[in-house]
Amino acid sequence: GENVEQHPSTLSVQEGDSAVIKCTYSDSASNYFPWYKQELGKGPQLIIDIRSNVGEKKDQRIAVTLNKTAKHFSLHITETQPEDSAVYFCAASPTEQLIWGAGTKLIIKP
Amino acid sequence: DAGVIQSPRHEVTEMGQEVTLRCKLISGHNSLFWYRQTMMRGLELLIYFNNNVPIDDSGMPEDRFSAKMPNASFSTLKIQPSEPRDSAVYFCASSFPGTTAGSEAFFGQGTRLTVV
Numbered sequence: 001g002e003n004v005e006q007h008p009s010t011l012s013v014q015e016g017d018s019a020v021i022k023c024t025y026s027d028s029a030s031n032y033f034p035w036y037k038q039e040l041g042k043g044p045q046l047i048i049d050i051r052s053n054v055g056e057k058k059d060q061r062i063a064v065t066l067n068k069t070a071k072h073f074s075l076h077i078t079e080t081q082p083e084d085s086a087v088y089f090c091a092a093s094p095t096e097q098l099i100w101g102a103g104t105k106l107i108i109k110p
Numbered sequence: 111d112a113g114v115i116q117s118p119r120h121e122v123t124e125m126g127q128e129v130t131l132r133c134k135l136i137s138g139h140n141s142l143f144w145y146r147q148t149m150m151r152g153l154e155l156l157i158y159f160n161n162n163v164p165i166d167d168s169g170m171p172e173d174r175f176s177a178k179m180p181n182a183s184f185s186t187l188k189i190q191p192s193e194p195r196d197s198a199v200y201f202c203a204s205s206f207p208g209t210t211a212g213s214e215a216f217f218g219q220g221t222r223l224t225v226v
Contacts, residue, residue, distance in 0.1 A: 032212025043114075043201050043217025044153070051212070089153065093212035096141060096205075097166060102152045 002027035004092050006101025014109050019080055021104045023090035024072045032093040033066060033073045037086045038103075044089055048075070080108050114204050116218035123225055128190040131221045133202035135183050143215060144177055144187050145201040153201075159185065160207070192225045199223070 003026040013019045025033075031052035036044035050057045050064045050073065057064050061080075066073040077084055085108045091098040115134040123129050135142055144156040157167040162179040170177070174193070179185045189196055199222050203215040 034212070034214065041219075043203070043220050044215075045217065046214045049212075049214070096160070096207050096212065097143075097155065097158060098212070098215060100153050100155075 002030055002092055002094050002099040004090060004099050004101045006090050006104060008104060009102065010105045010107070012107040012109060013080055015080055015082060017080055019075075019077045019084070019106055021075045021088055021090070021106070022072060023074070023092075023101050024070075025092040025099070026071065027092070027094045027099075028068075028071065029094040030092040030099075033064070034091050034093075034098070035062075035064060035075045036089045036091070038089065039086045047088075077106075080106075082108050082110065084108050114202060114216050114218035116200075116202055116221050118221060119219060120222045121224070123192055123223070125193055125225055126191045127225075128188065129192045129196075129223060129225075131187040131200050131202075131223070133185045133187070133218060135185070135202075135204040136216055137183065139204035139206045139216070140182065141205045141207055141213075142179060142185050143203045143205075144185070145203065146198045147201060147220070148198045156187070189223075192223075194225045197224050 006023045034049035037047045038044040061078045063076040087103045089103050090101040117132045143158040146154045156169045157177045159179050177187045199220045201220045203217045205213045205215045
């Protein structure tokens with residue numbers, strides 16, 4: 001079955017700098033790759049997703065890149081702000097069921 | 111729509127007691143997922159339903175756990191008897207699957223369960 005690995009587990013960046021979180025997956029049948037943000041005391045919320053027919057997608061300060069050959073995808077956050085502090089999860093989907101990464105705790109230092 | 115609604119938000123119970131967690135799906139969604147989140151194990155899928163039918167319950171830890179969808183908009187997760195190791199945050203999420211794999215899952219606020 002699908003296995004998703006996510007790195008790093010914790011990432012601390014200076015406010016205004018960029019943050020990059022990386023995930024790898026194992027099942028070449030996966031064709032949907034969402035990223036979720038979980039703030040303290042809340043459920044995860046979708047922030048951006050990408051399908052396998054696209055290599056990159058942007059939404060303001062957030063971008064996701066996908067390399068299907070290498071089976072990895074990354075989340076890029078530019079000009080980080082305090083409100084970006086949260087836990088971020090990647091996931092891959094060979095079926096309707098999402099297979100989740102372990103999460104990355106992003107800390108934005110003032 | 112108010113989103114996915116879970117109740118209660120917090121539950122503290124004694125070991126051995128029955129616990130029932132509740133979830134109301136977003137109107138029109140036909141897939142329902144129950145997750146458990148802990149620091150040690152992260153986000154684990156317990157069970158998911160499609161059109162009220164359980165599709166994959168391989169994540170249900172043991173027979174003490176059971177889940178139902180009595181109708182298209184409501185689900186319950188029951189633990190009987192509860193044990194301290196069941197302490198976790200339980201999330202339900204709903205989605206409306208498209209024609210291809212993968213669609214956005216909308217999560218509730220979660221139920222923080224503490225078994226003492």
